[in-house]
Amino acid sequence: MTTYRAPLDDIRFVLRDVVGADQLPNLPGLEEATPDVIDAVLAEAARMSETVLFPLNQSGDAEGCVYDNGVVRTPAGFPEAYAKYAAGGWTSVTAEPRYGGQGLPGLVNFVIDEIMISGNMAFTAVPGLSHGAYNAILQHADDDLKDLYLPKLSDGTWTGTMCLTEPQCGSDLGLIRAKAAPADDGTYRLSGTKIFITAGEHDMAENIVHLVLARLPDAPAGTRGISLFLVPKFLPAEENGAVRPGPRNGVLCAGIEHKMGLHASPTCTMAFNDATAWLVGAPHKGMRAMFTMMNVARLAVGMQGLGVAETAYQNALAYARERPQGRPLTGTGANGSAVPIIEHADVRRMLMTMKAQVEGGRALAYWTALHVDVAMRHPDPAQRQAADDLVALMTPVVKAHLTDLGQEVADLAIQVHGGYGYIRDTGIEQLVRDVRIARIYEGTNGIQALDLVGRKLPEGTGRLLRQVFHPIDAFLSQHAEDPAAASLVTPLAKAFGRLQRVTVGMAQAALADPTEGAAAAHDYLKLLGHVTIGYLWARMGLIAKAKAGGSDAEARFHDTKLKTAEFYLQRILPHASAHAAAIAGGATAVMAVEPEAF
Template sequence: MAVYKAPLKDIQFVLTEVLDVSSLAKLPGYEDATPDTIQAILEEAAKLCENVLFPLNRSGDEEGCTYENGVVHTPKGFKEAYRQFCEGGWTATTNDPAYGGQGLPATVGFAITEMITAANQSFGMYPGLSHGAYEALAQHGSDELKKLYLPKLTDGTWSGTMCLTEPQCGTDLGLIRTRAEPQADGSYSISGTKIFISAGEHDLTENIIHLVLARLPDAPGGTKGISLFLVPKFLPTADGKVGERNGIRCGAIEHKMGIKASSTCVMNLDGAKGWLVGELNKGMPAMFVMMNAARLGVGMQGLGIAECAYQSAVAYARDRLQGRSLTGPKNAGGPADPIIVHPDVRRMLMTQKSFTEAARALALWVGMLIDEAHRHPDAKKREAADDLIQMLTPIIKAYFTDMGSECANLAVQTYGGHGFIRENGVEQLVRDARITQLYEGTNGIQALDLVGRKLPMKGGAAAQRLLGEIAGFVGAHKGDEKMKEFVEPLEKALGRVQDAALFLMQNAMKNHDEAGAAASDLLRLMALTAMAYMWNRIVVAANKGLATGGDKAFYEAKIATGRFFMARILPQTTSLNHTIKAGAATLMALPAEAF
């Protein structure tokens, strides 16, 4: 069976020894976010995830959501779990205290999100979408809209969605046909159809707040003519309670490969009443607030799935007896050895372990960067942090979800035929993981975003900031003999990133297909280098822990796992660099009719 226990010790190690989470309490507004307070919060979150959410994961998958006459019911146990979730204040952790939130740092939110998505990805979709809606409203909504809706989103009484996709357009939002007609009272009448709307209809909350992209009749074409509107399922009364039903309804739910306990809806708008969020024809910036938060959240889903897959694979590998060790029996009193003794099983487990531990460090570092970007009193520090966030967002979304899917498949492979059997639980992880590579922008789109938007951003200054951060670490630790086997491969990988970027600079302007052809490989090249950087930081912390007499087995395991990553995973950067330099012709030469 699939198993999950929140990796609190590892989270605490990353926060306190790799990243120095105590620095958060020095930022304005985060004075109470001390390491002890954060640890206590994470311990409570772990209990909820292990004891309430994880037990519903398989049953939720088996039952799924049901649809009847426009009404969607979530699986058995979800309503009670959501009630406990709200009563525990988990919908309010990082929200503004002005609207009833706890005002905790984003770093804490990232750690909690990993645990929630590892325990029950489908359940996590409901509050996750609400948080994206909250962020968009908080940054772009009028004071009136914020006062009415943010407290309800914060306490979880109401939930939120993102209504972007339509049957004829997904990535290309410029093709949107949903129409918004201005009304005399300042509202808008909105009509159209949206598809693939996660949490578009359900029975967990008394109201659902839809953030809908639409265009006015006289709006410019393409993305420059898109506006964002708030469309509630029920129109609020003057005193903020649920009033009459609005003209937005669920027409169907999708029958999906995975995340079956998350309702994915077709939403029909027929003269639905909505209110403008932000400025007319400038809905894209507000939408990207939601989208960027969602992309990082989806990246955390990849990490969460990978962690659950890894733990399940390890538990099975320790118990399953099959064959004998190539170097002699390790379980002499038994009929066979546990499969964890076999090198190829170790390869699969170490691939998962080396990913999850470095990915957790990278994600929590981004969480701390978000807190710096929002709260640091020095404007230059805020700008520097934001540059790094911009660069790392597509990397985290795409690489984490690719690896989440790979780790889920490795868990099935570790189980062998038993992994293919539904009742053992790990095949669900494969099905659930697959969507993460698709929604909130496919991973190919993330790669194009990295190459087309992020690398040229500020004339390349943001990219140089990330590469400079890594180069600075290399320079500072190059002379440390204990770090030599880690720093030297990192320096070579960094050189390959710079070499590949130079190739693009020299060729992509002459032929734009060069950028598209290189995009996915360059993203993975940069992701592996970023992971190697985090492994270096982890090993530095582990060496310090050993020097001060800490948990010897824990720290030595960190160093051994980092050594595996540097020796067996990071060399992929060499082939990726060669692939990038093979150029676009190898992809584009074949005529379309020859396929």
């Protein structure tokens, strides 16, 4: 049996001391988001996750979803848990008050995501997609659609989906074949097959709102000819002034997938047959509208990596403290009885790797998420643009680096458990199976790296990159002469220097030959991820040092933070050098063997 307790002290440390969430109430519209309010919301989120979602995690995996003639049944307890989730207001955290939402900061929602995902990743797929659908409708649909659908998505009585993938088209959305033809009444009739649709059909809500990419009859080929449509499972009907699900629309679930993990989340094949559809946004501009949904979703998938990693770490730590095995190499116990495995250096290495990655990943995620709120609400357009640049740059890094990290940490949790980790009953192997998909969906991690190197780096000749390079540079200059900070600052300075050199070299090589950029993309994303987390850890280390003292518990908390910072900078950041060296190796070695010669 696994366990999970929301790490509220660690979360609070990052929010308050590292990313400055206390300033959120200064942003227009977020006046209510005071530290006390945020604390209270997160304490409730912890309760929801620990007592309602987490107890269903292993049973949901074992039972899975069942498909029967167009109907999908989720595992026992899931519909009731969803009802509690919606009644608790967790579907409406960031929704606008005029649509029944609570108008809380996006940052708070990302933290809640982490906590809920740690409890039960499969469950969170449904509200996660609804949140994305809400945002796409809010930003791109006309007022009638907003007024009709947003209150329902906000209160959770209806859920949302994102229908992009087709059998012949995954990463390359230009290959989409689904078609929508205009009808006389201003709506459209949409036909086609979408596959792998998360929560395309389920028994947790009374209606499902599909956001579907399809082509109009006059659409140009490729991604420039894709439009976004809203297709409800049941057409909305009005009764006594209230909206309820009306007649069934022409959309049916034709089956669900049998998958490696995430068994409690239905992955559906959806058949659209002359379904009544409404255009969202302008014709042929569907990719732009869908990107609104995908950018939020990509950060949320990064939180999946982080959330699962936290649970994996907690369980590995608990096991390592309990499992007696082996004798210490030194000291009086060398010939005595077996000691808990946490005493052994190799197990400690694994636990420190997990801890440093999780807490560093959390800092990266929250730092990026704070800028989402600044980009949306800051009164100064220059500040909004700067924050938007940082979010645009770091979204692929948060998505890919944190989901890689989730996989690595979950895998280490199996290793710490030894053979018991490989056995189903302990629940650890489920974490590896569940989190694996996060590196694939919402744009594979390979596609994220291409987005970073091919689109984000060249934008405004490196304008986006400045939002990360400038703060690191300023931090290093500020602490360059401080010998007490050397254990943190020196390794960061070296890695940052390497990142700067590689960036210039790669940009020049990619200009001459785009394959150079593509072949370097994965390593560049990892390099940037490691150095940015290294910067955040160096800051966290110095903050912890400055806060030394206080009660015994506080002193130990900050001392452990400082030691974990040193571990990251001295034992994990060196991986950045390997990525830099791989990039310097160039594309030739990658492409030298012709496809037929493999």
